[in-house]
Amino acid sequence: MWTNWAGNQRAQTLITRPSSVAELQRVVAQPDSLRVVGAGHSFTPIVAGADRILDLSGLDLPTLGKVGENRVWVNANARLWDLSPALADHGLAFRNLGDINAQSLAGAASTATHGTGRSLPCLAAEITAAKLVGADGDILSTDDVPLEMVQVSLGLLGVLTEAQVSLVPKYNLRRRVRLARIEDTLTHMHQKWADHRNFEFFYLPFTGRAVEIQHELTADPETKAPFDLDMIAVKALKLARNAGRISPGLRRMLLHLLTLAQSDEDYVGESWRVLCSDRRIRFKEMEYHLPPEVAEDVLQEVLTRLHRNHQDIYFPIEVRQTAGDTACLSPFQGGPRISIAIHSDVDEDHAPFFDAIEPLLVEAGGRPHWGKMHSLTYNTLSELYPDFDRFCALREQLDPAGKFLTPALARLFQP
Numbered sequence: 370m371w372t373n374w375a376g377n378q379r380a381q382t383l384i385t386r387p388s389s390v391a392e393l394q395r396v397v398a399q400p401d402s403l404r405v406v407g408a409g410h411s412f413t414p415i416v417a418g419a420d421r422i423l424d425l426s427g428l429d430l431p432t433l434g435k436v437g438e439n440r441v442w443v444n445a446n447a448r449l450w451d452l453s454p455a456l457a458d459h460g461l462a463f464r465n466l467g468d469i470n471a472q473s474l475a476g477a478a479s480t481a482t483h484g485t486g487r488s489l490p491c492l493a494a495e496i497t498a499a500k501l502v503g504a505d506g507d508i509l510s511t512d513d514v515p516l517e518m519v520q521v522s523l524g525l526l527g528v529l530t531e532a533q534v535s536l537v538p539k540y541n542l543r544r545r546v547r548l549a550r551i552e553d554t555l556t557h558m559h560q561k562w563a564d565h566r567n568f569e570f571f572y573l574p575f576t577g578r579a580v581e582i583q584h585e586l587t588a589d590p591e592t593k594a595p596f597d598l599d600m601i602a603v604k605a606l607k608l609a610r611n612a613g614r615i616s617p618g619l620r621r622m623l624l625h626l627l628t629l630a631q632s633d634e635d636y637v638g639e640s641w642r643v644l645c646s647d648r649r650i651r652f653k654e655m656e657y658h659l660p661p662e663v664a665e666d667v668l669q670e671v672l673t674r675l676h677r678n679h680q681d682i683y684f685p686i687e688v689r690q691t692a693g694d695t696a697c698l699s700p701f702q703g704g705p706r707i708s709i710a711i712h713s714d715v716d717e718d719h720a721p722f723f724d725a726i727e728p729l730l731v732e733a734g735g736r737p738h739w740g741k742m743h744s745l746t747y748n749t750l751s752e753l754y755p756d757f758d759r760f761c762a763l764r765e766q767l768d769p770a771g772k773f774l775t776p777a778l779a780r781l782f783q784p
């Protein structure tokens with residue numbers, strides 16, 4: 370049985386692992402419906418639900434193809450953690466990355482995976498050309514299908530095999546981490562995004578404190594990577610939550626001790642090592658991307674609702690910003706967006722919290738992350754994206770039999 374990383378999506382489906390593009394073409398040409406899996410790190414039903422799942426990790430394509438000055442053809446199904454060191458060997462790097470690098474490039478791009486940085490776009494926007502296997506098994510390219518349709522396409526237009534990505538010379542980053550009062554963070558967040566290459570923060574529930582993280586380019590020598598305390602911090606937050614069920618005062622005391630134990634960090638290393646870390650504690654997540662001007666008010670209201678009604682929540686709330694781009698289904702299409710991500714324990718019921726917060730994010734004009742939990746369907750989505758119907762028409766034209774369209778995806782992409 371296939372399950373995603375969080376274990377909230379499952380399929381009793383045949384998994385097919387073609388080893389060459391020709392074999393992939395033959396598999397796709399069969400009448401079975403199919404979905405491709407990358408690293409299975411999406412929380413939504415965008416992989417399960419078809420007759421077959423295709424795992425392309427064994428495709429006989431080199432990790433890197435032709436290396437240009439700042440553009441390289443890569444195996445679209447390679448994991449980001451394999452691509453970064455391979456690119457570094459050629460003096461190149463991704464302009465930006467998200468919190469982890471376990472995803473395949475195709476999987477990450479297909480859902481508009483992003484990091485943080487007001488002038489830094491999501492990964493999909495870095496794709497400058499691509500090759501796909503279309504629904505009838507033929508090879509297509511971005512000469513046949515518009516690039517801005519392919520960049521973020523959830524596997525609905527075809528199976529990505531190779532992508533040309535725009536890159537920058539490899540660089541080192543200095544990461545600084547500090548604890549701040551959440552009121553100060555909210556007051557100064559726009560300035561911090563203006564001042565720092567990358568800026569983000571995590572609000573620690575029921576502490577009044579945010580962990581602020583900023584990155585700058587640096588020529589300073591690399592330092593020893595700090596011990597990753599994220600896992601311990603999340604465990605401590607859960608312990609305090611559990612203690613709070615016996616005594617709210619005990620929770621307050623433990624959280625106070627946790628914030629005292631939070632030490633500032635200053636670390637210099639290669640960009641991808643500094644930007645990405647392991648996430649070993651599993652969770653469920655919802656993330657919406659909002660117009661920057663509404664983010665502060667929305668965040669205040671998220672915190673009010675959290676503090677008032679959701680004492681069981683202990684996972685931090687993550688806030689980032691991403692530059693705008695032109696991909697039709699990119700949540701960042703048309704301008705920068707501030708992303709608010711809420712999480713719940715993987716084994717606990719997320720619905721009371723997520724259902725209480727989602728309407729607020731939608732009313733504020735937020736667009737959901739395609740790979741994270743949300744409840745939107747065609748009617749709302751088509752209002753959120755100016756080119757949504759153009760994408761749906763192209764999908765219908767390229768895949769009239771709905772080979773890549775599961776019932777769950779049809780609720781999103783069909784009226």
Ligand SMILES: Cc1cc2nc3c(=O)[nH]c(=O)nc-3n(C[C@H](O)[C@H](O)[C@H](O)COP(=O)(O)OP(=O)(O)OC[C@H]3O[C@@H](n4cnc5c(N)ncnc54)[C@H](O)[C@@H]3O)c2cc1C
Nearest residue numbers: 407408409410411467468472473476479482483524529740
């Ligand atoms: C611990 C964790 C941390 C995360 N951190 C971030 C973050 O910092 N920023 C962020 O934006 N998101 C983040 N995410 C979400 C994650 O980046 C996305 O859900 C991403 O899509 C997962 O990539 P994947 O390779 O696992 O793809 P999958 O989840 O396996 O697939 C995603 C989509 O891509 C399609 N797809 C995969 N390969 C192909 C292909 N070859 N051709 C066509 N379609 C294909 C699939 O069919 C599916 O529709 C995180 C998720 C987890 C679990």
